[in-house]
Amino acid sequence: MDSFEPQHNQPLWADPGxxxxxxxxYQDPANYAAEQRRLFEGPCWHFACLEVDIPKRGDYRTTYxxxxxxxxxxxxxxxxxxxxxxxxxxxxxxxxxxxxNVENNFKCIYHAWSYDLAGNLKGIAFEHGIxxxxxxxxxxRRDIPGPRKLRTTTLCGLVFVTLSPQTPPIETMLGEExxxxxxxxxxxxxxxxxxxxQVLPNNWKLYVENVKDTYHASLLHAFFGTFRIGRLTQGGGxxxxxxxxxxxxxxxxxxxxxxxxxxxxxxxxxxxQGYELADPSLLDPVxxxxxxxxxxxxxxxxxxxxxxxxxxxxxxQVVPKGLDRTELHWTYIGFADDTPDMNRRRLKxxxxxxxxxxxxxxxxCVGGFVQRGIAAAGSQDSVIAMGGAGTxxxxxxxTEASVRGFWKSxxxxxxx
Amino acid sequence: MDAGSIPSSDLTFxxxxxxxxxxxxxxxxxxxxxxxxxxxxxxxxxxxADNFARGMEAGLVYADSRGMLQDxxxxxxxxxxxxxxxxxxxxxxxxxxxxxxxxxxVETPFLVVRIMRTGSMDLxxxxxxxxxxxxxxxxRLKLNERIAVCDGSRFDTxxxxxx
Numbered sequence: 001m002d003s004f005e006p007q008h009n010q011p012l013w014a015d016p017g018x019x020x021x022x023x024x025x026y027q028d029p030a031n032y033a034a035e036q037r038r039l040f041e042g043p044c045w046h047f048a049c050l051e052v053d054i055p056k057r058g059d060y061r062t063t064y065x066x067x068x069x070x071x072x073x074x075x076x077x078x079x080x081x082x083x084x085x086x087x088x089x090x091x092x093x094x095x096x097x098x099x100x101n102v103e104n105n106f107k108c109i110y111h112a113w114s115y116d117l118a119g120n121l122k123g124i125a126f127e128h129g130i131x132x133x134x135x136x137x138x139x140x141r142r143d144i145p146g147p148r149k150l151r152t153t154t155l156c157g158l159v160f161v162t163l164s165p166q167t168p169p170i171e172t173m174l175g176e177e178x179x180x181x182x183x184x185x186x187x188x189x190x191x192x193x194x195x196x197x198q199v200l201p202n203n204w205k206l207y208v209e210n211v212k213d214t215y216h217a218s219l220l221h222a223f224f225g226t227f228r229i230g231r232l233t234q235g236g237g238x239x240x241x242x243x244x245x246x247x248x249x250x251x252x253x254x255x256x257x258x259x260x261x262x263x264x265x266x267x268x269x270x271x272x273q274g275y276e277l278a279d280p281s282l283l284d285p286v287x288x289x290x291x292x293x294x295x296x297x298x299x300x301x302x303x304x305x306x307x308x309x310x311x312x313x314x315x316x317q318v319v320p321k322g323l324d325r326t327e328l329h330w331t332y333i334g335f336a337d338d339t340p341d342m343n344r345r346r347l348k349x350x351x352x353x354x355x356x357x358x359x360x361x362x363x364x365c366v367g368g369f370v371q372r373g374i375a376a377a378g379s380q381d382s383v384i385a386m387g388g389a390g391t392x393x394x395x396x397x398x399t400e401a402s403v404r405g406f407w408k409s410x411x412x413x414x415x416x
Numbered sequence: 417m418d419a420g421s422i423p424s425s426d427l428t429f430x431x432x433x434x435x436x437x438x439x440x441x442x443x444x445x446x447x448x449x450x451x452x453x454x455x456x457x458x459x460x461x462x463x464x465a466d467n468f469a470r471g472m473e474a475g476l477v478y479a480d481s482r483g484m485l486q487d488x489x490x491x492x493x494x495x496x497x498x499x500x501x502x503x504x505x506x507x508x509x510x511x512x513x514x515x516x517x518x519x520x521x522v523e524t525p526f527l528v529v530r531i532m533r534t535g536s537m538d539l540x541x542x543x544x545x546x547x548x549x550x551x552x553x554x555x556r557l558k559l560n561e562r563i564a565v566c567d568g569s570r571f572d573t574x575x576x577x578x579x
Contacts, residue, residue, distance in 0.1 A: 193474040194467045196464065196476055196571065198570075199571065222494075223491070223495055223496070272494060275490070279481045279486075281484075332474045347478050348478060348480070348484075350474050351478055351479075356477045361574035362497050362498070364574035
């Protein structure tokens with residue numbers, strides 16, 4: 001057979017293992033559409049907002065679950081509702097702001113149809129017509145489905161939503177270990193310090209893989225290597241949930257690494273000898289979580305990230321915007337009871353992350369380098385074999401176990 | 417020197433000069449000269465109109481000393497990896513919004529086109545500089561504070577060079 005024949009009839013992913021990832025998975029429009037149905041509308045929990053974003057009844061925020069626009073609204077002290085941000089009439093956005101307060105109902109601006117705080121269709125303008133003419137026939141009225149409703153759950157001040165009735169409770173889904181690592185960071189009421197959006201020129205999965213890739217951090221990011229924040233020779237490891245989908249990697253400051261020359265010995269560029277900060281107050285962390293973990297990156301399948309780098313805390317939401325375009329929604333957080341000193345420390349350390357972050361700027365471009373690099377390689381695979389073929393937790397980060405974990409969960413949800 | 421004693425027309429002219437020099441230093445990649453436009457200590461921050469309006473303090477870049485500005489430059493030169501790019505600043509006219517003793521508050525609009533290695537030229541950011549400008553003993557104007565408030569909230573790929 002001519003190897004240059006088109007491959008449209010071949011399965012997307014023939015190899016049953018997790019160490020070879022077909023590049024077509026980042027390029028295939030049919031697969032992208034299937035992700036919306038099977039992942040984003042499937043049995044997964046998706047981060048929607050922080051509880052502190054919607055403290056009062058009627059407070060709402062708009063967000064996305066994959067491509068689907070969603071409204072999250074507080075209906076009572078213990079009740080948060082979510083429903084598709086799409087009018088039952090003609091499909092217009094019901095709310096077209098980032099958030100606000102609506103008191104008792106949402107009203108679509110197009111033809112003034114209204115919805116209660118649970119997303120139930122409550123009112124149709126001129127439902128009974130005028131002077132006996134026009135209006136909505138009774139049997140039609142009965143058959144109009146409202147916007148799709150999502151279930152909501154909260155975890156340590158985070159609001160997650162799911163469209164599927166099958167999604168297990170989030171605590172069960174994460175497992176105790178990963179749940180414990182969320183509780184470790186989100187130990188009290190948070191406050192939002194700022195929000196920024198980074199537009200990534202690549203498929204969303206390339207960013208999620210990057211988050212889970214414990215191997216790259218100190219090799220790509222010279223800032224990590226030089227200042228010994230996330231070096232592979234430091235203590236730490238990676239926890240991977242049983243289903244593979246959720247992970248938490250962590251770095252422990254070890255005295256034994258402070259004089260290690262392992263990076264220099266391998267000729268790795270990310271240890272810049274003699275490079276020093278003119279103002280070292282950028283890296284003046286204080287322990288605040290009662291342990292010696294200086295860095296923890298945690299993900300909830302498929303698109304949520306919680307980050308602690310020293311005292312720099314953020315949640316990141318990954319929003320697909322097409323096959324090769326992704327929005328990364330950063331929310332920088334601190335705690336409600338931060339002292340002015342801690343506030344200033346966080347403001348300075350935030351230089352590490354976000355679109356201009358000493359660390360994160362590189363994650364912003366590297367996914368695009370892959371997307372461009374594989375443009376003509378749809379029949380080829382990437383290699384994810386560091387640390388073997390498994391997805392188990394490990395006491396090293398020189399492994400790609402949590403990237404394989406992502407694909408394990410992905411294949412199971414997608415049926416590929 | 418007391419900035420309050422500079423006549424308004426002279427002051428506007430000197431602010432225009434300051435911004436023209438500032439833009440050229442960045443656009444011509446003479447970044448090492450950039451921190452010298454600021455006093456020490458100072459505040460340089462890049463944020464968005466939305467964060468600014470809500471009183472949210474965080475910045476994409478946040479520096480409160482000239483040392484932190486120098487660190488941005490040395491990191492860009494020696495540490496960080498990003499595709500080659502440069503900017504073209506178009507800086508509008510300064511509107512003086514306040515004068516007190518030695519400090520002038522100024523608001524100035526800007527546009528920044530980003531030119532990538534690939535040759536693409538795209539509008540990367542628009543916004544306004546909210547400045548506190550102080551006249552130095554030698555008469556030179558320096559930025560005591562420059563908050564670059566971007567009009568939008570989406571940043572393409574990465575923000576490496578200062579605005």
